[in-house]
Amino acid sequence: xxxxxxxxxxxxxxxxxxxxxTGLKGQDRFCDTLIARLEPLSDSTKLIELKxxxxxxxxxxxxxxxxxxxxxxxxxxxxxxxVIIADNLNLTGNLYIGSGLYNEAETNYNLALHIYDSIGxxxxxxxxxxxxxxxxxxxxxxxxxxxxxxxxxxxxQQSGNNRRIGDGFTTLGEVYLRFGMHAKSIVSLHEAVxxxxxxxxxxRKIDCYSFLADNCLIASPSNADEWIDLMKQESxxxxxxxxxxxxxxxxxxxxxxxxxxxEAADRIDRISDLSHIYDEIYNPVEFYKSLSQQLLTEGNLxxxxxYSAIAREVNSEIERxxxxxxxxxxxxxxxxxxxxxxxxxxxxxxKYILRRIRTEEHIKSFIYFSLFILGIAGTYLLISFYSIxxxxxxxxxxxxxxxxxxxxxxKYKDSLLLLRENKNVFFTMISYKLSVPFxxxxxxxxxxxxxxxxxxxxxxxxxxLKSIDNLATSIERSLKRILLWSKLQRRKxxxxxxxxxxxxxxxxxxxxxxxxxxxxxxxxxxxxDPELTVDFDRHSLKTILTIFIKNxxxxxxxxxxxxxxxxxxRTGSIISVTDFGSGIPASLQNTIFxxxxxxxxxxxxDKKLGLGLLLAxxxxxxxxxxxxFESNSKKGTTxxxxxxx
Numbered sequence: 161x162x163x164x165x166x167x168x169x170x171x172x173x174x175x176x177x178x179x180x181x182t183g184l185k186g187q188d189r190f191c192d193t194l195i196a197r198l199e200p201l202s203d204s205t206k207l208i209e210l211k212x213x214x215x216x217x218x219x220x221x222x223x224x225x226x227x228x229x230x231x232x233x234x235x236x237x238x239x240x241x242x243v244i245i246a247d248n249l250n251l252t253g254n255l256y257i258g259s260g261l262y263n264e265a266e267t268n269y270n271l272a273l274h275i276y277d278s279i280g281x282x283x284x285x286x287x288x289x290x291x292x293x294x295x296x297x298x299x300x301x302x303x304x305x306x307x308x309x310x311x312x313x314x315x316x317q318q319s320g321n322n323r324r325i326g327d328g329f330t331t332l333g334e335v336y337l338r339f340g341m342h343a344k345s346i347v348s349l350h351e352a353v354x355x356x357x358x359x360x361x362x363x364r365k366i367d368c369y370s371f372l373a374d375n376c377l378i379a380s381p382s383n384a385d386e387w388i389d390l391m392k393q394e395s396x397x398x399x400x401x402x403x404x405x406x407x408x409x410x411x412x413x414x415x416x417x418x419x420x421x422x423e424a425a426d427r428i429d430r431i432s433d434l435s436h437i438y439d440e441i442y443n444p445v446e447f448y449k450s451l452s453q454q455l456l457t458e459g460n461l462x463x464x465x466x467y468s469a470i471a472r473e474v475n476s477e478i479e480r481x482x483x484x485x486x487x488x489x490x491x492x493x494x495x496x497x498x499x500x501x502x503x504x505x506x507x508x509x510x511k512y513i514l515r516r517i518r519t520e521e522h523i524k525s526f527i528y529f530s531l532f533i534l535g536i537a538g539t540y541l542l543i544s545f546y547s548i549x550x551x552x553x554x555x556x557x558x559x560x561x562x563x564x565x566x567x568x569x570x571k572y573k574d575s576l577l578l579l580r581e582n583k584n585v586f587f588t589m590i591s592y593k594l595s596v597p598f599x600x601x602x603x604x605x606x607x608x609x610x611x612x613x614x615x616x617x618x619x620x621x622x623x624x625l626k627s628i629d630n631l632a633t634s635i636e637r638s639l640k641r642i643l644l645w646s647k648l649q650r651r652k653x654x655x656x657x658x659x660x661x662x663x664x665x666x667x668x669x670x671x672x673x674x675x676x677x678x679x680x681x682x683x684x685x686x687x688x689d690p691e692l693t694v695d696f697d698r699h700s701l702k703t704i705l706t707i708f709i710k711n712x713x714x715x716x717x718x719x720x721x722x723x724x725x726x727x728x729x730r731t732g733s734i735i736s737v738t739d740f741g742s743g744i745p746a747s748l749q750n751t752i753f754x755x756x757x758x759x760x761x762x763x764x765x766d767k768k769l770g771l772g773l774l775l776a777x778x779x780x781x782x783x784x785x786x787x788x789f790e791s792n793s794k795k796g797t798t799x800x801x802x803x804x805x
Contacts, residue, residue, distance in 0.1 A: 374410070381414065655782060
């Protein structure tokens with residue numbers, strides 16, 4: 161009896177293992193097919209295609225959608241771009257919310273929001289706070305819902321995009337309307353109308369008019385037709401049957417309130433597809449019941465029964481859709497439970513395999529032990545052989561030591577030659593770069609002397625004096641940078657760290673910064689965390705920022721702007737300077753901090769010494785920090801100084 165029972169148990173385990181293996185194998189084939197199809201594409205294209213593929217399963221198979229999102233997550237982590245990583249979390253949240261799993265969706269949206277918040281990515285912050293607001297709207301949590309939508313709107317307002325700001329006010333007005341806060345709803349929707357003033361043929365603008373009409377139908381019915389008319393005018397630009405139905409529905413409600421039963425019935429009869437009004441804020445069933453009652457009061461029994469039947473039909477359809485949604489959500493949860501069961505089964509199989517591997521390891525250990533015993537016996541026989549080879553080994557070791565010593569001497573020689581070459585480049589650069597402004601200064605002085613001997617012209621004289629002053633200032637700045645370079649090379653540059661509030665410090669430097677930018681009429685904009693404080697040498701920070709801003713001014717066009725940002729990062733603080741100029745050529749980006757690149761630039765007519773970025777990097781390193789940059793030939797350049805906490 162026991163043997164028969166044991167056989168049944170064994171057969172059951174085999175079938176269970178087989179089913180788990182088959183399920184996992186099916187998932188593997190699905191993943192392998194998708195990966196093989198995308199393999200020839202670039203990473204950026206793969207990210208786009210994987211997102212489309214995941215969203216295509218949003219309603220049909222949450223499990224497949226999550227598998228694709230997981231593949232995309234690995235690729236996003238590989239890029240290391242926080243925006244892409246957060247976008248994948250947003251994708252996962254969208255998959256969950258499409259299946260009614262709001263808690264899981266909220267978890268992913270919050271993770272994405274945390275990433276966007278840490279890097280100050282405003283568009284991402286606005287999107288995620290809006291998504292979380294939608295979740296709390298489905299939960300009927302009035303306070304949290306409105307709070308998140310307000311936060312999303314505040315972020316949108318910083319973008320300056322009128323359409324997105326109008327969308328934010330429209331959403332807020334819709335939420336107020338749903339919760340019965342009509343006064344606040346009307347204020348928000350009027351704000352949205354102002355932002356939509358220059359936008360036409362836009363669906364969300366029509367929604368704004370419809371919500372204003374809904375508010376008026378409750379709070380001030382006599383004004384409702386004004387917004388319904390505007391809704392109609394705007395919808396004519398997009399020619400949508402759905403909005404035609406919504407407009408007729410609101411006209412019907414308006415005429416019913418005004419006791420114009422015939423017109424109300426005529427408007428509601430124009431709606432050919434009732435599904436267009438199932439998602440309206442106020443249940444259309446109540447409208448049909450009220451219309452039926454009014455017709456019954458007037459004695460029109462036929463029409464009254466007709467609309468009463470339609471009310472029952474609409475109510476049944478709404479209930480069917482609600483029930484269908486509940487069934488769909490239950491099916492989704494069942495799919496997830498099935499997937500979890502398959503995972504648990506695969507874990508059991510893995511445990512069985514692991515036990516087998518451990519048994520094999522024990523056998524291997526016994527074999528190795530036996531071989532070890534045999535090895536000990538053979539060791540004695542090899543001792544004599546090793547003693548004979550010992551002398552040869554010592555000779556080989558001595559030879560290797562001599563070769564290493566020789567290699568060290570060659571490397572030391574090469575480093576000395578490199579240092580000498582760098583010094584030659586440096587002094588050659590100085591001689592060429594300073595000879596040009598000194599020659600210009602001499603020529604300007606000779607010209608000025610001739611002006612005094614000839615007919616004296618005050619305008620020419622003043623212009624020459626200005627040119628001489630500019631040359632003298634340029635030479636002075638170059639000599640100061642040469643002196644600073646010399647101090648850095650001789651390790652004579654002293655630092656004295658102190659706690660500096662970056663926002664206050666930048667306002668102290670503002671007069672000097674304005675002197676650098678006034679000639680090109682460049683605006684300086686600050687985006688600095690008021691709480692940002694760094695432990696840094698004050699003079700070093702000024703030198704680095706001055707070099708960054710000077711370079712940005714030279715690269716920028718007239719009347720553009722420079723943005724100075726400061727934020728707290730995970731490992732310390734980051735201060736950046738962004739311009740929207742010509743950018744750094746791609747051919748120079750890898751050698752911008754290398755002095756040897758000046759070998760090819762010495763004879764160019766450029767009067768700049770070119771030591772700025774080299775000095776900035778060395779000063780940052782002395783202060784236990786480092787410099788990086790991002791540049792695009794069409795969008796400009798951003799230089800960063802990363803300060804450790």
